[in-house]
Every structure is written in structure tokens, then in C-alpha cells.
Amino acid sequence: MPVRVRAPYAGSDSLGLPANLQVIGIVFVSGKLVQVEANLFDLALLSVLILFFGILQSHRSQREYRMWLVAWIVVMASMLVYSPALRSTGWQMVTECMRVDLLVLGGLVFLLSFVEQQTSRNRLIRDIALLWVPCCVLLNLLSISVAYPWLCVAVILAGETVVMYLAEQLVPEGLPRQLIRLEGLLGTVALLVAVWSGNPSMALSVVLAEVFIACAILLSVSRNSDGAGKWTSVSGFVAWGVLYAIYQMTDIWPSVSIVLGHTWSLPKYMVGFGMILMVVEDDTERISSLSEEYRLLYESNPHPMFIFDPATARFLSANDAAAAAYGYKLEEFLTMTLFDIRPTEDHQKLALELAQLHGGRQIWRHRRKNGEVFEVEITGHDVSFGGTKARFSMCIDITERERLNRELIYSAQHDVLTGLANRLLLEERAQQALARAARDGSKMAILTIDVDRFKQVNDTYGHMVGDECLKGIAARLMTRVREADTLARTGGEEFTVLIGGLTSTRGAQAAAASLLGTLVKPLTLSDNEIAVSVSIGVAVYPDDGADLETIRKRSDKALYAAKRMGGGRALMTTDEQAGEEESAVNIESALRDALQTGGLELVYQPIFDATGRFARVEALVRGRGDYLRKVGPGAFIPVAEESGLIVSLGRWVLEEACRQMADWRERNLPVFDFAVNISARQLVQADYTDSVLQTLERYGIPPALLHLELTETTLMGDFSAMARIMKRLSEAGVLFSIDDFGTGYSSLARLSELPISTLKIDRSFVMKLLESEAAVGIVRAIVNMSRHLRLEVVAEGVERPEHIKLLLALGCHKFQGFYLSRPLSPEALEAAAFAGDTAFDPSPFRGYVPVEDLDAIVSA
Template sequence: MKLSRPGVLPEPVTVAALLLKVPPVEPTVTVAEVLELFTDNPKLVAIPIVADGLPRGIINRKTIIEGFARPYTRELLGRKPIASFMDVQPLVIDLLTDLDDLSHTIMESGMHYMHDGFIITKDGRYAGMGTGYDLMRTITERTQANLYSLAHFDALTGLPNRLLFLDRLNQTMAQAHRNERLVAVMLLDLDRFKAINDTLGHTMGDLLLKSVAERLAECVREDDTVARLGGDEFTVLLPEIRYIQDAAAVAQKILDALAQPFFLDGHEVFIGTSIGISLYPFDEELSALLRNADTAMYEAKQDGGNTYQFYTAEMSTASLRRLSLEGALRRALERGEFVLHYQPQIDLARDEIVGAEALVRWQHPDLGLLGPMEFIPLAEENGLIVPLGEWVLRTACAQNRAWQNAGLPPIRVTVNLSVRQFHQKNLADIVARILEQTGLDAQRLELEITESCLIQNTQTTVTLLTELNRLGVRISIDDFGTGYSSLAYLKRFPIDTLKIDRSFVCDIDTDPDDAAIVKAIIALAQSLEMHVIAEGVETRNQLDFLHTYQCNEIQGYLVSPPLPAGDFAALLAMDARGPVAIRPPADRRRPLGHGVGGQSETNRL
């Protein structure tokens, strides 16, 4: 499939589009000879007068026909040279002049040249004639083509839009019904596009979408259709395929193509895509095809992304649950249904609790306690992530202050910030206000951000982090080493803590590569006088490794899962009387089921 916009002329339209090969005459040609030329060619409007290839003038039909219709005029003037009667100030336009410029010139002349026409030159020499009528026709056709394109094609990528896609899908379904063939509808949603768009900016996001469109077009046949529905959603229509495996092969080809890095104005960007596939005639209605492809796409995203799923009937139940959660989520904050659990962070040198990470849960009135994987992606989609994030920050600060007021040992509380939260223009003011209202010392608050937060608007980021640093708030980089790791930002930004991602910790006692990475991160943090904490610690061997290489702190199920505020307070009180016992693996319990919560969490606040 070629990327194009049918109906839109690919190059700027110039006067060359109006060129008519009208034979010129010399200035010495007689009036009678010119009259004969007009008589023999009724469609001829004007004749150019040219000498040595250079335009000298123009004579129009009206001047000759009306002037020589009077008695004896032909006999008296017929032998005179046409130069005596020509218009010596014709409109002369270069072949490469834009049509819009020509139109402007003609309108300024009072439309005089619309009837007489104009001479067209190339490199200053006569090339032909043009008429006002052809100009109007070309402009009209161009306008109609542009209107068609605006209605049927995506302005950014040049791909068909939703309207044209639906029209082609209708036609394809009818043809497949006659030929007894399959039709595959693929719905694609780019993985991590939102994070890239938020961090690198919308200009880079647009460049990425254009590049994605080009790669998608290269993955399909000439008769297939790739369309952009909006945002980062694309569709692929595969008409008249014989086997289901044909659709799977195209889907895998797309996954492989988009897995390759994109180079955008000096940035190397990696994305993936989640693909949902529905098939006609298994889904006989157009609306069902689109709905089921969307359902399958969401399942692919839930499976971790960068994969494809064919629709199955069982998916509809999960889709209904998601819709139900989305509706209830908007009311959950108002109804006070969110709660925070706290996972202790242990100082290895002092063997005591020095911090707690605040992790949000949803106490759903019907479904019980839900982990963040169930609702954080929905909150990011519908914009609730910002007010929810502010609620988490306020609640965690208030709770930490309440523990201090109750006489418990002072600790810091860590709160995760979403990318959208971090890029609020007034974030520093919001943090300062919450600290003042809750009475929490700024040194007892740590804000945890991802590496992707740091790569957009670098100067703005420096300013924001500096403001937070002046407040006394600590800054931690979450999941260090899994994103846009760069020594440059570690040096430039006021960062206090590096958090080693659980993906490196889980195999440090068996995988030499993971062990080397963890040792390198610890050494890097020490050399930059930063704190380092390892998350996801679940075994004694992991603990011993981290202790040996002088990791500052750990958190994980080996110590405790995330706990409700009351249970955490009891643990903190017990720790004040003596070190918290490290529980053996057999005693670990994972709340919430389905592996959601605590160290399994990938979406959290």
C-alpha cells in the first residue's frame, strides 16, 4: 500500500497546468492572415505576437472580428501588419508561477485577462497561452479535491480516516460475501505512545505517528487499507483473505516492523503496539467487527502489549467489566472509595523502618479491594489520574503526620507521581500547599518519578525539580535502568535516590547479567552521593547480595506486603521496640489475588 492522498495534487499547482500550445505569429503578419486564423478556428480566443521567441503582444478575437465587420475595412486595413493592432501590454506569466499568484494578479487587473488570456513563458521565451476559463476550472477542481481529502483522509498522516475506512469496510464485506472469503479487521493502539507524547512533546508525537503510518503501509498489500481513526489508534483492513493465519502473519509483520527503533530529531524511541483482530463473517455486522476488534485489542494490552489477539466471545465479559469500572471510577473519588496501603522500606545498615511507599487501592462497593492494574490505566485514559494523584499525595502526607502525632518514629513517605501530574505547571505550589495544610515536614516526603518524566522540556524540568528541592522534598527515580537511563540527567537534576527495578532484583542470585547491573547501579549511586533502594526483595539470597554490595535500603515481600494504615502503624510501633523480623519465604502472603499489589504492581500512585 502506498501512502497518498487521492484528490490532493501532490505538488504545488503552477501555470504549467494551464499551458495551451497556441502557434504564435510574427508582428509582420498581415491583419487579413490573422483574421483568417480566427475564422478557421472558432475556439481561438487570442493569438500571441512573438518575435525571435520573445512575446511582443497579443491580439484577441473580439478586436479583429468586430473591427473588420464594417464595410471596406478588410480592403483598407487587411494588408497592414498585425503589430499595428495588437495589445502591446499583455499579461506575461512564467511557467512555474503558482496558480494562486496568477489568480491574485488577474483579480488586481479588474479581471481583464480572464477573457483575453495570457502569454506563458519558459525562461523568458514564449511557451504557450493560458485562458481565464481554464484557470477557473483548475481552481474549482483543486478545491473539490481538497474538500474530498479533508473529508476522507487524515491531515497528519495522509491515511484514510474513519469515514473512508467505514466506506471501504462496507464494500469489502459485500464483496467477501459474494466471493465467500474472509475479511480481517485489525485495531491497533500504540504502546507507550502517551508517555512519549507527554515527555518529548506533541511535535515529536506527530513525527512518530507519521513514521508509524509509513511502516504500516509497508506491511500490507496494495489492496489493503491502513487508516488512522484518531490519536494513536490505527486500523488495518485485509479484504478477501483465505485463512485466519493470513491475518496472524500480517499482525506479526506489523509487530516486527514497529519493534524497530524510531529516530526522531535526535531521539531514539522504542514503542510497540497492541493489536485486536475480528473476522467477517464470524462477526456479520460492521459495528460488531469494530467493537470486537476493540475488545481484542484491549485484551492484548492487558497481556502486556506488543502482541495480537483474535476476538473470542469470552472477551466480551471482560469488556463489560471494564466499562462498568470506568463508569464507577468517575464517582469513586467523590465517594471516598480509594484507600492507601503502605509498604515499609528498611535501612540495611540500621536494620529499621525508615520509610513507606504509599500505594493506592480501590475499595469497590461490589468487587471488593482492587489493585492499581484494574483502574490506573483507566484513570490515565479519562484524565482522573491528576485529581486522584493529588488525593494520594494529600492523604499520604496527612497519614505520615498522624503517625508522628501518635508518637511513632518519624519516617519519610514516598508518593509516586504520574507523568501527567509531574508536568502540571503548578506542581511545586500544590506540594507546598499540601505540606503546609497537613503540617508534614518536607524532608519527610519523597516524590517518586519515572525516567521518562525527565526528558521533555529539560529546562522546565530542572526548574521544577529545583523548586521541589528548595522546599526540602526528596526526589527518587523509580525503576531506574528500565527507561531513558542517562548519566547526563543524573548530573544535571537534583535527584536524591535511585530505585533499582524489581526486574533486576528477582534474579540477582542466579543471573550474572542482572547481578552486574545491580552492582553497577549501586556503585553509580555511591559515586554520585545518592541513596539507592532495591524493590521486589523476596528471598534471603537477594537480601544477602544487596547487603554485601552496600545497598542502602530494600522493600519487598521478604519484609512485608503493602499494609493498611493501621497495620503499618502497628508494624512501625513494633519496629521501634526492636528490628522487624525478616519473614521466611513460606510465610509471605500476597493480598488482592491475581498477583496485583505490592511488588507485582506496575501501575501505582
């Protein structure tokens, strides 16, 4: 084969083969040897290889395949750039630089395709540029002129620095990184020699050899498989790089040029065919891997899976999970049929199911070896097993899922604290009960229940005790609710009872009375005994409305009316008295009119000492007219509180009591203390202190004669403001009493901060003294506490002489109650108290009180 004479570097071929090695290909055509330029042959063959490779990898997602295709296209572009048309005078230097640059770029794309695949695309582009730019600058400088050796040296050092940096970042540790470092070091030395000797051809050979041998190193360690394709490509890259090193020996051994002419393109084809083989091998390995994965997925799946013959129901295959789930050994399981894992009563149903199997999910009942029946969710598909039609099934035990589902449904429909139905479930059942009542012609009742003054329990004992209190109330109410009815917690301290199947409203009334009766006795919670009451509003279908919303509103309205009347009672919305006499609107209107027209009056209930003599009076407001007299203060006082009339009412009571006291003083009747009840709303008025003192001064009443009585629950409001006002009045001489003590949940710490002079024991404890040891203990504790705090004690609700005996024995020496005296008009009080009569003879009670104490009281 003829070989051209060695030419300068600028005349090298498109794949790095210098012009003196641009050989003539020998093709056998029609029995003759035909000489063709190697460039055209390479271009045609490489085009076919690239086209085939592009088609092969077009539907694959691997990034390295796409990079291989790009690299081959760039290599082919380097050949096209070095076409005869572009090698004319004036363009030869440009085309040579472009050819070299593209060839190096193709090699670098190959090189970076073998790094870790998780490297981002942007970083790959950056790394390729970092490697390519120094190579292009160096080779282009040398191809133009070798007059700038120090600039070339700087470029070489910069480029090799980049190589070492990227090797640390991208090349695996161990031998591959060491080889890249060694190759970089040798390449640097060779490039320096090429620059120093002014040999640009040597520089090109070194760069290309370094790139393609590095490709071989990275490819050898970048893939897990060791197929023929990988090692064919590795060998091709090695040969591709080595040929450039061999080329430098042509000056010493010219015969080498002949060998290079025959073998110059062989490495490229080895790399190309090796890459095609790698794509095919990857597909084969992936398919094999998928088959293995499916087998493992079946055999190692935690869910029971089996394949059975639909015609005979016999099991053809099963995984270990299926045998374990049903309690059999795998060998035993494979001798059974579907009928063996279904309950006997389901066999007929199973036969029908086998006759018309459908895809998708179904719920079946299965049976374990121990007889336990459980529900499973089956996912089934038709498959081919051993060449015959079969059925694949995957079973999921839904026992736990169903349990959790039931728990979720229960949680969604029940109150977390009490376990009662919540508003959602109540609504559902109410709609059903309403429809049933409409269909049957029966009645349905809604009872709305609210705990009276529950906020005071939370404020006094804390929310933990408050929650226990709510649970206790729910338990009490539940004892009086029929199984067919519904008790629900529909708010913080609100409950609702749904009662169906009633024949008359009497049934609803009876149910409400029964519910009220459950809370007669106090709740015992840990160390606390708490007395609670509830208010109930009752509405009945169809009497109070034809739809659920109307009935609910009427029930709420009745509840509010019951609470305005003081609580602890049940009201029907259809009750005429609730609609007229007990209507809050009517009461408020009557009260306003009474304040303006003098329709109120005061009566006075005496308080007696241990000698039976008159000690003090309590002023109580009454209505003069028939309406207010009928509803009583128990109804109009709560309305006054809610409407704000209590301020005007309280001012009138104080004014009238002081006027009456001044009248008695003017007539030289005996001087005595008097008590007036006040509310929290009155006490926190900005001008209340001045108003009280001015009223006393106007009538000439010494402040020490006035006792202002507050209920214990009054102190649950703005305590700091009330304490400040009470102290100002106390400093002026006004006395304070705590009424109904023991029922308001007040704390001793708060009592000790207030200027209290008297505690009045609530009548509920006095009434139970003769029948409850607990009540005796409470009264004894109050008396003992009062002694230590130097407070006076008055017992309310004295109804029997035995009460006086026991109270004296417990140390209480002041009494108030119907046994001693009912509230009296001013005229009656004058006749009884000022005549010097005693309410009772103290001599029979001497045995119940220390003689010296009684004598001291009498002598005083």
C-alpha cells in the same frame, strides 16, 4: 520612339520615371503599331503579377512572403495615385507627394522583409517608420520648395543616422554591413549635393537608388539557397536602383532617355518573377528536405523499426537500431522473418496476428539472438514498399518501463520506511478478504496495533533512532504474520494486521497474543537497547460488524481501551469484561464515585535496608469496592490520567498519607519516611507546591519525611516547568525519587538538573538478574552512576533471596519486593514494622558485601 521634352521634377511618372521619360508603349494589334501610355501597361501587368503572387503565397506561413505582397500593393498604389484624374490643376503637387511617399514605402517594406525573421512585427513597423519619415519629409520639402536647404540638410543627416543605426542592428556583420555603410555615405553626399544645387529630381533618384540597391544587398545574404529566383530578384533590385542613377545622365546624353523608355519597367518584372520563383523553389526544397528528414528519422531512430511482408512475415527493411536491439547484423536481419524474433511457443499466436493485423499499439513478446525474451510495445501501420503492400512497425522495449511501473505501484501501495503495506493496499485487501469471508462463511479479523509511549523514544533518542525502532518492530511483527495475511503500517506508530480464513475468534486471540510476545525482549538498535510494548485492539467479522468501516471502528475502540489500561495488552471488542468491567466509561464513573464516597484506601509497601530492617514505606492506592478492587490500579490509574481525575486522586492520596503519618506520630510510634506517587499532570498544576506544603503543615509533618515519586516517563513532559516546581519543593525540604528507573529513556543531563535524592531500579531488571548478564550490567551501571551523583538506590521487584545476594554484591543496599513484604494495610504495617521484626536475617549475606560497609550500615 518619341520622347517628351524634360519637365520639372513634379511631372515624373508613378514609378519614379520623370515626365520627360514617360514613354509611349508600342503594341502590335491587327498588324498595326499602337501607342499606349506606359503607366496603363505597367498597371495591368503589375495587377496580374500581384494577384498571382497573392494566390501563390496565401496558404504559406512565411512572413517575408506577406511583406512582399504588401510592398507590391503599395507600389501599385503609387501608380494609381498618379492617375490622369488626380493630376488636374490644384492636385498635382499633392498626388506627386503621395506617389513619391508610397513608392519609397514600398521599397522600404521590401528592404525590411530581408532582415532576420525572428525580428518582431512591432519592431519591423517601427524600423520602417524610422526610415520612411525622414525620406518623406526630405522629398516633400524639395517637391514643394528648395528654399529651406538647412532644414533639408538636417533631415538628411537624421535619416542617414537612422540608416547607420539600423544597419548595426539588423544587417549581418562583414561585407553586407560594410556595403550598406558605404552606400549610406555615398547617398548622404549625393543628397547634400542635390539640396545644395537645388535639384529635387536628383534627390528622389538618390533615395530610390539607395533603397533598391540596399534591397539587393540584403536579399543576396538573407537566404541560404542560391536558386534562380533569388538571383533574378537581386538583379532586378540592382537594375531598379541603377536606372534612377542613369536617369540623371539624360541631360548629358539625351539618347539615354530612349533606352530608359524601353527598359524602365523591366527591373520591376524581374523582381516580381524572381520572387514567384523563390516561393516555388522554397516549396521544392521543403519537400526534398522533408523526404530527407523522414529517411533520417527511420534510419537513425533509436527505436527499432522494420518493414515486413504480411503474407510471408519476411523482413523487407530494417533500421540499425532493430538489428542492434535483437543482436543481429543488418544483413542477417533482412534474411529473417517475424517468426525468428518471436518465442517458439508464440508462433501459433503470431500466425493468427498476421492474419488480422490492426493499427494502433499492441504488446508482443520478442526474442533476441541470445534467447532472451522481452516485451515490446508495437506501433504498426500499413504502408506501400516497392509498390507492394507491406507493414511498418516501430518497437519500444518496455522492460524498463514495466520495471518502473512496478516500482511506482509498489511505492504507492507500501510504506517507505518499513516496506510494509500501506493503508491503500490494506483497504484493497480488506475488501477482498471481507468478500471472501462473506462468500465462504468464515471469519476475518482486524488487529489494530499501536506502540506504547513511542513519543518518548523520539524525544529521548531522536527521530533517526525512532525510525529504526519502527523498522525493528515491523520486522518482529512480520515473523508472526502468515503469508496469506497482511501486516500494514497505517500511521506514525500504528500497524494493522488483517487475518482471513478464521473459523472462530480464538484464532484472532491467539494471533494477538503471538504478536504481543514478539516484543517481550528489548530491541537492540546500534548502541541502544530499547524496551517497547504495543497495545492491540481486535475486531472480528461478522461478530463485531457486517461492513469494513464498522469493524475498523470497533478495532480502534478496543485499542484505545487497551491503552487506557496501561498498554502492553490486547483486547477483544466482544469480550464482556472489556465491555463492562474494563470499560473506561465504567471505570471513570466508579472512580468519581469512590472519590466522593470514600471508596478508596491506602496500603503501604515497606522498603528495607541491608540489615533487613524497615526503612521507608510507599503509599499505594486501592479501591474499596468490588469493581475497582477487581480492575485494580493498573486499569483505573491510566483512566484517571486520561480523564483528569488524577489531580483529585493525587490530592486525596497525599492527604490520606499525611493523615496516617500524623496519627502514628500522635501515638508516639517511630518516625519514618513515606513515599507518594505523583503524575506529570499533578506536578505542573499552578498551585501544586502550595498545596503540598500546606498539607504537610496542616498535619505537622516535616517536609524531609516526604518522598514524591515520579516515573521516569513523567519527566518527558514539560521539563522546564516540572524542574522549576521540583526545585521549589526541594528547597522546602521535600525529597524526590525516580520510580521504574531504566525504562523511561531519560537522559543523564536531565537527571543532573533535577533535585533527585533516590533512584528506584525497575523490577524488570531485578527479575532478570539471575539469567541475564545484560541486566547485571545495567544494574551495576545504575549503582555506579548513583554513587557518583550521591543518590540513594532502591531495587524494586525483589522476589528471591538470590536477588538480595547479588544486589548487595553490586552495591545496592535498599530493597522492595514481595519476597520481603507485600503492600500492607496500616494495621498490618504497625504490627510488623513497629514490633521491631526484621524482614530477613542479614548474616547469610555478609559474604556479598564489604564487612565494613555492612557494619557501618548496621551501626547507623
